[in-house]
Amino acid sequence: MGALDLKSVTKSFGATDVIKGIDLEVAEGEFCVFVGPSGCGKSTLLRIIAGLEDASSGDILLDGKRVNDVAPAKRELAMVFQSYALYPHLSVRDNMGLALKQAGVAKAEIVRATDKAAAMLSLENLLTRRPAELSGGQRQRVAIGRAIVRTPKLFLFDEPLSNLDAALRVATRIEIARLHRELAATMIYVTHDQVEAMTLADKIVVLRDGRVEQVGSPMHLYNDPDNTFVAGFIGSPQMNFLKSSELGHPGETTGIRPEHLHIRTGAAIKGTISHVEKLGGETLVYVRTAAHGLLTVRMFGEHDYEVDSQVALDLDPSRAFYFDGMGKRLR
């Protein structure tokens, strides 16, 4: 239950095309993450799946059934919003139980379902409170609980962690991953944060300007990007892009991840260290070069480098990616 199929879905607002034809299959039980820069259409696509926006053309199939004209509440899905969107006038218990109440489920059954969801998210002590009396992290857990209570076919998450602070974000991320394992439900998750995408996803869909750039598992996208956009978007710090002509490499651009670029005396690429970031477990060295601009070198452990000192860089050709003038990968 919960397989999603999009067939050449498009969406235009007036003359602006926001979604320019998307085909996508999400298998049952899969955790699928939409990533992309802001304005790439990922949230709009999620809203189309939810039924909050109508697709301009194309088909949305849930479990093989076309649901384009089905109301959001009848699509058997649940959505978690960035702003939590809890009902301010209802207690936590009523917030979580509203959808079941609307669907005409018996009272005892609603109580049982909310209790179960509350236990999963350790919200038992908060059930009588109003949203105003909760902290940000608690509110987001209630919002997730509200989604779980419905036992939907499909969970939709719209940047659910963006309003949380860093520590809570990690904790809630782990919580969501655990829920996905326990519920074995299909989940679609929108984020602009590639760390969330990498850590949660079975499948990442990279979007840009209303089009799918590449679909694949996190490691697939990391190790085998189709173009410079995906190569640059996935991975932090960003991949270095060097001019192939300067290095005698094929294509227009040579991409190399910061961990595969090494500081080695006598190497070919000369530059000046402009900044050093020590993160404890790793050290990032930013090197300004005449030929390739600013490059990032990532080293594990602690290393001491002086800012403004001259260094030479060496790259591992077996880990390099080559791209043509249009940014497409040469294979």
Add this chain to the structure above:
Amino acid sequence: MARARASLGRTVAAHAVLITWTVIALFPVFVTVVNSFKSRRAIFAEPLALPWPEHFDLVGYATVLKQGDFFGYFQNSLIVTVVSLFFVLLFGAMAAFALSEYRFKGNLLMGLYLALGIMIPIRLGTVAILEMMVAGGLVNTLTALILVYTAQGLPLAVFILSEFMKTVSDDLKNAGRIDGLSEYAIFFTLVLPLVRPAMATVAVFTMIPIWNDLWFPLILAPAEEVKTITLGSQVFIGQFVTNWNAVLAALSLAIVPVLVLYLIFSRQLIRGITAGAVK
């Protein structure tokens, strides 16, 4: 320390300005209420003197209560004001919700058309309104007044409320849709409570002109049984003789209900329950 003194000076200055303004604003009310408790001679001899003890006279109130059906007038005014207010808020909020929430052809034009009423005084249409009421057999009924006042209050209500409705989180409304709430349920249970301060503002601005209006009661409902308090008070103002005691007493009494309504709404202005709905 210098800082503290400076801010003390500013506080005093700010309060002086506000107190001066309050005194100016309340002065007519003060004069009206004070003189309503005095004899006719005392009103003209010492208009600013307090009624206590030698000038004290309830003759104005006695006249008001004896002559004419003043409780009836009060009742008429209250019915007209409260019912008009209810319809203005209900229809105004619904129109504002539609304009701010749904994308449809002519949305902008419709909004401008509704806002146009703010700029065109409804009294310009008095003759046409009267003809319509005569044709509809509504002359000398409270319904006529309620219809006119509802029309009069709607433009401003739609204008103010649609701006406020735009600030209500889309996520909240969408969460309601996914949970299976109808558009009416979303409107009444999610959106209306969040725009309550705006509703109170609209209520206050709508209510006062209706309560104070003399024009339409005089033209559309001058009959004894449907007179409003403002029109009822006019019986004491004659071309040659004006019974000032009675006029002042009637006006003092007329302040009370509208003051009560205002206090009810101003509490809503202060109370906010949006905290915690969305971050």
